[in-house]
Structure formats: C-alpha cells, structure tokens
Amino acid sequence: MSAPTDEPLAAHAVMNTDDVDEARHVVTEVYVPHELDSLGGRPLDARLNSVASERLTLGYLVYGADASLDLPPLEHCYHVNLTLSGRTEVTRRRGRERAVTEGGRSGAVLLPTEDSTVTWTPEATQFAMKFPRGPLEEHLGGLLGHPIHDALDFDVSMDLTAGPGAALMSAVRFLQTELDRPGGIATAPLARAQLETYVMTALLHGVGHQYTNELLAPRVEERPAIVRQTLEFIDAHAAEPFSIPQLAKRMGVSTRTLQVTFARHVGMTPSEYVRDVRLAGAHADLVTANPADSSVTELAAAWGFLHQGRFSEQYRAKYGRLPSQTLRS
Structure with a gap:
C-alpha cells in the first residue's frame, strides 16, 4: 500500500499495513499497550507517521476501517487525540465517561489512571499525542510554583473550534508544519524544545483538569x-x-x-x-x-x-x- 505524500509527517512514516496484528504491535511500540480489532476482522488501511522527543510524541494515525481499541490505564503517560476527519467515540472509567469526537471540531484525552476504549470510523484521522507524566506534570508545577503529586484528571474531551482548545490545535499544527518543513525546527533542538513546551502549556490551558482554576487565577501572594x-x-x-x-x-x-x-x-x-x-x-x-x-x-x-x-x-x-x-x- 502506498501512503499519500502530502499527509502530515509523511517523511516520518513508521507503519503502513492492512494487518491488525502488525498495526497493534507498531502502535504499542510508539504509544502504549492495547488491544486492537477491526469490524468483522476486515483488513485495515492503517498508517502511522510519528516523531518523538522526551517531552511528547506527535503522530498522524489512520486505521482506514471500523476499528476498536481497548486500553488499560496508561500508567506513565497521557494520550491526546485531536480528530482531524471522521468520527471517534471514547469511553473512560468502564464507560462512565463518554465522548464523541468529530473531525476538526473536538478531541479526547486518555488518562494514566483509567481504562479506556476508542472506536474509529474508516474515515477517521487523528493527531495522536503521547505526553509522559514526568515532563508534563513538572511543567505544570513550574507554572503554578509548586510540585504536582497526583495524576492530572483531564476532562474526557475538548472543543477545538474556539478558545483554548482552538489554541491547542493551532499549536500542534504549527509544530507539525515545522517538523515537516525542510530545515525547520527539527534541526534546531533548543527551538524545538521551546515549541514543544508551548504545546504542553496549550494542552494544560486547553483541556480542563483539577488545577485549571489555580492555573488561570491571578498571582497575588509573594513568597517570603x-x-x-x-x-x-x-x-x-x-x-x-x-x-x-x-x-x-x-x-x-x-x-x-x-x-x-x-x-x-x-x-x-x-x-x-x-x-x-x-x-x-x-x-x-x-x-x-x-x-x-x-x-x-x-x-x-x-x-x-x-x-x-x-x-x-x-x-x-x-x-x-x-x-x-x-x-x-
């Protein structure tokens, strides 16, 4: 199978397969362990392009079929899907939390402490992002001025069409564009680190969590x-x-x-x-x-x-x- 040369991160292809087992293995290696099934055992048209650093993994992921993923608690990372086309459905906490994402309009977050399921339509494409807990929680601690000792309980979904959610999508697209551009930010480690840190900040502002009010509150107290x-x-x-x-x-x-x-x-x-x-x-x-x-x-x-x-x-x-x-x- 040939992949389009104009899709995001095309120069960083790591998977192009119709085999469910191969897709499960590759996506597990790049992201987290999970179970993957296609409706009726039909072949996939799966592709993954991805780039990783210590701060985050950014991938463009397609399954090209009705696909279902079952994930245990992620433990050491957060997973963020920004839906670009098609539709997905996400459940967390054994179905007690549910969200439907639509291309260009919404996304979802999977947590280190909770099980999840994600179902994809054949047309669904997503920016699939992994954020290791250490760097993200340390960054939030720096923004707040105190350490973070518990996992972030992100909302299950976010609106990508306005406000902080739109800023998150814009930041991710800018990072992807720079990684794709010959001679772009991929060749400038310090600039890349700053841009990836900005994406982490955009995530912390773009999706609600238990520290959102503190993050947005004005600072008034000066330390002794x-x-x-x-x-x-x-x-x-x-x-x-x-x-x-x-x-x-x-x-x-x-x-x-x-x-x-x-x-x-x-x-x-x-x-x-x-x-x-x-x-x-x-x-x-x-x-x-x-x-x-x-x-x-x-x-x-x-x-x-x-x-x-x-x-x-x-x-x-x-x-x-x-x-x-x-x-x-």
Missing part, C-alpha cells in the same frame, strides 16, 4: 525572602552535598522554621524539592550523555544519588522510564 533565598540556593547548588540543617543554618533560621515555611509556600518539604531538582539534573545529563563513555551510576552519583535501586525507582516514577532507557536513547 527566606523561601526565595532557599530556592535560589538549592537551584544553584543541588549537585553539592548539604543537609537540611546546614541549609537552615545558612538561611539563619531553625530547621523547623525552614521546613514549615518552605512547605507552606512551595507545597513540599525542602528535602523533596532538593530531590526533584537533582532528579531533573540527572535526567538532563542522561539525555545528553554518550552511553559509550557514561554510565547511569556515574551520572546519578554526580547528583548525590548513591543508592542505584532507589534512584531508578524515583526516576521512573517521575519520567515514566528507567534511567538506562533514557541514556540509551
């Missing part, structure tokens, strides 16, 4: 000087060894005062914040390191993680994959 100074010190010296009592002494307050004040204004203890900053530093080093001359043990130790098992567990909880997988990629 002790909190600002502590944040600045940790951000600048996270790779250096220091204890929380030593940090409190440097700030000129008792350990208890530092812990209570910091937690009140940041939403976590100083120790938790130090751990998150060090995890982010280790992650950045793993992304850029050459696996031929670097090891997970060395890079983790440089950020104060001396217990490799605990580091791997904390890293996977935050970024959805093992540190060794990040290093190899």
Whole structure:
C-alpha cells in the first residue's frame, strides 16, 4: 500500500499495513499497550507517521476501517487525540465517561489512571499525542510554583473550534508544519524544545483538569525572602552535598522554621524539592550523555544519588522510564 505524500509527517512514516496484528504491535511500540480489532476482522488501511522527543510524541494515525481499541490505564503517560476527519467515540472509567469526537471540531484525552476504549470510523484521522507524566506534570508545577503529586484528571474531551482548545490545535499544527518543513525546527533542538513546551502549556490551558482554576487565577501572594533565598540556593547548588540543617543554618533560621515555611509556600518539604531538582539534573545529563563513555551510576552519583535501586525507582516514577532507557536513547 502506498501512503499519500502530502499527509502530515509523511517523511516520518513508521507503519503502513492492512494487518491488525502488525498495526497493534507498531502502535504499542510508539504509544502504549492495547488491544486492537477491526469490524468483522476486515483488513485495515492503517498508517502511522510519528516523531518523538522526551517531552511528547506527535503522530498522524489512520486505521482506514471500523476499528476498536481497548486500553488499560496508561500508567506513565497521557494520550491526546485531536480528530482531524471522521468520527471517534471514547469511553473512560468502564464507560462512565463518554465522548464523541468529530473531525476538526473536538478531541479526547486518555488518562494514566483509567481504562479506556476508542472506536474509529474508516474515515477517521487523528493527531495522536503521547505526553509522559514526568515532563508534563513538572511543567505544570513550574507554572503554578509548586510540585504536582497526583495524576492530572483531564476532562474526557475538548472543543477545538474556539478558545483554548482552538489554541491547542493551532499549536500542534504549527509544530507539525515545522517538523515537516525542510530545515525547520527539527534541526534546531533548543527551538524545538521551546515549541514543544508551548504545546504542553496549550494542552494544560486547553483541556480542563483539577488545577485549571489555580492555573488561570491571578498571582497575588509573594513568597517570603527566606523561601526565595532557599530556592535560589538549592537551584544553584543541588549537585553539592548539604543537609537540611546546614541549609537552615545558612538561611539563619531553625530547621523547623525552614521546613514549615518552605512547605507552606512551595507545597513540599525542602528535602523533596532538593530531590526533584537533582532528579531533573540527572535526567538532563542522561539525555545528553554518550552511553559509550557514561554510565547511569556515574551520572546519578554526580547528583548525590548513591543508592542505584532507589534512584531508578524515583526516576521512573517521575519520567515514566528507567534511567538506562533514557541514556540509551
């Protein structure tokens, strides 16, 4: 089967098949495990073009038949479908939540904590996007000024024709256009990272969730000087060894005062914040390191993680994959 050369991300084709089992395998590898069936066992006309980074995976997906997908909880990521043509139906929480999406008008979100089903009409085409939990929740925490400890409970669907939903579609289309353009943003890693971060911001504004009101509320409270100074010190010296009592002494307050004040204004203890900053530093080093001359043990130790098992567990909880997988990629 030949694929149209003018469809989105055509230069990044990863699947073109009529076989249900092959389509299930490829889509599982790019996105998440699932079950796939076509109506009456009929052949598919399935295509997937996709591009991935540590922040998101953007794909153009077609099944070309009446298709049904059953997905368990995604665990380590969020999945966002922006319907471009045709129609899909999405259910979550064992059918208690339901949405119908129509081409150019609506989309849907699948959650890390809930099972889902998605049915496609033969004409349906979608931007299928995967957002790992770590980067998206960390980005939201940065926007709010405090860490996010629970999974985001996105609304099941969004309106793509107006307001924040239309801005999300516009951001995704701009990213896709730049990735398709010869000499475009794909060849400029820093610019690409900024654009992908903007897409994450557009998603957080474009689909409702439990932090929407806080995200949209005006900022009025200024953090005390002790909190600002502590944040600045940790951000600048996270790779250096220091204890929380030593940090409190440097700030000129008792350990208890530092812990209570910091937690009140940041939403976590100083120790938790130090751990998150060090995890982010280790992650950045793993992304850029050459696996031929670097090891997970060395890079983790440089950020104060001396217990490799605990580091791997904390890293996977935050970024959805093992540190060794990040290093190899």
